[in-house]
Amino acid sequence: MDTAQVYKANALVEASYRLSLYEQRIILACIAQVRRDCPLTDQQLYTVSVQQIADMAGITAARAYQYLKTASERLYRREVTLREPPNGQSGGRVRLTRWVQTVEYRETEGMIALRFGTDMVPYLSQLTEQFTRYALVDVAKMTSAHAIRLYELLCQWRNSGERVVAVDWLRQALQLEERYGSIRDLKRWVIEPAAAQINEHSPLWVKWDQRKTGRRVTHLVFTFGEKDQQPAKKPRKPRKRKAEQAATAGSIYGIPRAVIERKAKPGESYEDAALRLHNEARRAKADTAS
Structure with missing residues (x-):
């Protein structure tokens, strides 16, 4: 499976x-079996x-068996809406068709057999330059269809390395209908889990952000790249605590650094010494006032 490739027309x-x-x-798994020659x-x-x-997903055969029968029964009824010819020629056609024309669940063999629908064939074969390819193993361990x-x-x-997607278009492409109606729910239940799984299981890393038109989030911006081509991160210098930064700059709690250094006890940090001296000065002032 490591070498199996999925080819799909961009449409x-x-x-x-x-x-x-x-x-x-x-x-x-079936698309990956389509021969290019x-x-x-x-x-x-x-x-x-x-x-x-089971091998593809890294699960037991018993678990895979439970889901495959139901999946095969539903697969025959699944529709797909295509909005242009397979290789991008002009025409602006919208076609409603089915993924498959035949599905067989061979229970005694523990096997599913299918034939792709006639209208689907051009979108899976004889592809020109406008197609997408990736390794089947890239998505094998994902547990989200949205991912x-x-x-x-x-x-x-x-x-x-970047793709801007309209929120309304994405809802339509995923056929979310009335689910996840708010942008907050869409991000929480669709985008965030999908991005997390891509980062965990695929060869790509991805980050995302949102764009607004007025006050409404209308687009999602995905920035991504190959994991093995990410630039090496420079080691971060330890961040100084604010008190230590202030000490370096001059004073803490209004006490000059020279005074802190002179009166600090062994093992005290600048901040601890300055706080002790500050409190001692406050107490002395209070005692004098009383």
Whole structure:
């Protein structure tokens, strides 16, 4: 699996659809089997075993088995909305289609078999320059379907290191509908976990910020890059405590540094010595006043 590659037309990366985590894993495992040296047809049957999914995700076969049957049953009904031809030609068409035309769950074999839908074939094969590629292993350990989608969106712009995404567009692409209606919930339940998983499991690091139009957050800005190409961080110098900075500058609590040095007890810091002297001066003043 370490060498298996996922190829998708950019139009499919940006399509509007919702798949569960295990539906994503099934689809991606099958896409990774598409050969680049042979034309893909809608009659090609791809199989994925429970053990393959278990190995991919790093989980037990028993756990994978529990989820795969449900995922296979739902996968046939999953729709995808595509907003342009597979390789970006003009036309402005919007196409509603299905991922697959056939799904078989072979219970005794612990295996799923599927055929991609006819309309999906051009988005997975015969791709020109407008496609996105990444290693299947990059997303194998992710446990969030949103993390996988966000990772694909970043890979699409891998050479730029930054991607600005409209919040409304992202909601539509992920088919969130009425879920996470506030930007606060969107960030908490979708963006933050997805970014955390990308940072933990993938070859990319990612940071994100938000942009406002007026008082409303309208865009998210993702900055990202290859982990092995991050510049080495310079060792940070220990930060001085404010009191120590003040001591270096001249005085603490109004007591000159020279006085502190002269009257400090063995082992006392500038701050401790200055505080003691300050308190002693206050007490002496109070005693004199009384």
